[in-house]
């Protein structure tokens with residue numbers, strides 16, 4: 185319909201008391217003039233054209249200043265220097281996250297300022313200023329055109345500019361874009377909904393949204409906004425599926441156990457972070473589902489915490505945790521060592537509880553002087569099988585350990601009552617990670633009663649390392665995938681983090697010492713003779729399997745050139761600091777000596 189005809193029709197309708205209605209036939213196009221089209225093109229490609237725009241503006245400003253204030257050039261040069269140095273120093277606050285971005289912005293600011301100053305003093309056409317502008321401009325524009333995040337941002341801006349059409353096409357007319365952010369995995373945007381629309385309407389339209397946005401299937405997630413307003417939603421669009429491949433561990437996310445540990449990304453690429461301070465954890469899943477993998481992530485982070493001492497029990501003869509031995513203060517690899525370790529942990533728990541009571545405090549706040557004690561147990565079922573008497577100590581830690589920051593993290597395939605030693609530990613676990621399970625009912629075993637029917641479908645997890653996390657801060661079933669540490673990453677991290685390991689605090693050490701000094705008759709349970717002299721008394725009934733006994737046998741049976749520290753650590757299953765501490769004690773008593781660097785033996789060797 186022609187415009188003149190439309191106006192005539194409207195006049196006729198008004199004459200008959202009717203409201204004019206505009207009918208736009210999609211086949212008709214408005215007569216766009218060239219200028220409009222060109223203006224639209226300029227606007228659409230404004231980001232790519234920014235270097236030309238900047239060059240044009242610089243030429244114009246220099247021309248005006250040359251004609252009006254040519255004497256201003258020193259001020260322009262000085263201003264450019266100030267702007268360039270502030271971009272280097274403060275650019276991070278302006279969103280220039282990387283150093284290279286700040287250096288680039290400063291270089292551009294300096295180049296533009298210098299050219300403007302020269303153009304103002306001499307005129308923009310003074311040779312070789314035009315050539316400099318042309319060649320310099322092209323050289324400086326290349327990083328801008330190539331910048332990955334800028335290109336991603338432009339792509340998203342264009343998609344969002346088309347939102348009115350997209351929303352109309354999928355039946356969400358009236359919804360509007362509020363903000364958008366681009367990140368490594370894709371982008372996220374916040375939207376306002378039209379009256380009466382709800383987030384459920386949007387969720388129902390996810391496949392249509394994926395098609396309209398041109399993403400791959402499963403790339404769109406819809407969440408409520410953090411303010412939980414019913415008329416808003418957050419859209420997450422993934423360019424890369426974060427769970428498509430194994431995700432290399434990026435390094436520790438914490439330096440203190442008071443901070444949340446990042447275990448790996450959720451499907452929407454947000455990090456699955458969990459607080460472990462004064463909490464116990466249970467990790468369950470079928471064999472090969474990735475439990476040891478997440479233990480490595482935990483070890484990588486916990487070993488970076490200067491306020492957590494790590495003890496560990498690995499009854500697969502240290503297969504999983506031995507690589508971390510440099511960071512583990514005490515490692516038990518057989519049932520006797522495991523029982524002794526848990527008994528000592530209870531002693532520490534009680535010592536700390538007494539100390540807290542005496543100082544009028546309720547909880548143990550981990551610091552590097554008073555660290556948390558985290559006990560990692562790989563394959564808890566084996567502990568229950570092989571050291572059943574240790575289960576009551578584990579239960580005791582489960583019940584009473586939180587307040588004093590003596591914490592257990594146990595991994596097992598199926599935490600049945602039998603596998604958990606018929607103890608009450610499972611019910612004490614605050615953080616639960618479920619990897620793939622074979623049977624649906626195992627979901628409730630790991631995550632708690634009723635979780636399967638509440639939608640926690642761990643039996644559908646389809647790749648190793650994928651898990652569901654249940655914790656006070658994670659109350660909806662969301663799939664995450666744990667980072668993967670290669671063997672090389674484990675050994676590099678373990679040797680790097682060993683320097684940060686804190687020793688056990690004075691309160692705990694004194695509690696252990698007091699327990700050792702106590703006569704047998706006063707002990708509630710059959711004791712282990714763990715004093716350094718135990719080895720000497722082996723033939724008289726001493727416990728040669730306690731770490732102290734093993735250490736002494738090793739020293740006593742050492743050849744003249746001594747035995748290396750590494751062997752002592754492996755044989756006792758204890759950490760470097762524990763072995764050093766004991767050796768120093770024995771040296772002070774003149775019962776052991778250092779033969780050469782890192783090699784020790786007993787001063788008067790006795791046959792084992």
Ligand SMILES: Nc1ncnc2c1ncn2[C@@H]1O[C@H](COP(=O)(O)OP(=O)(O)OP(=O)(O)O)[C@@H](O)[C@H]1O
Nearest residue numbers: 430470471472473474475476477648649666667668
């Ligand atoms: N986060 C992960 N990402 C990718 N692959 C993984 C991940 N975790 C584990 N895997 C792969 O799965 C294999 C088995 O993992 P892992 O040994 O951790 O399982 P598990 O549950 O501890 O098994 P088991 O109970 O037999 O000890 C690993 O060798 C590794 O190749």
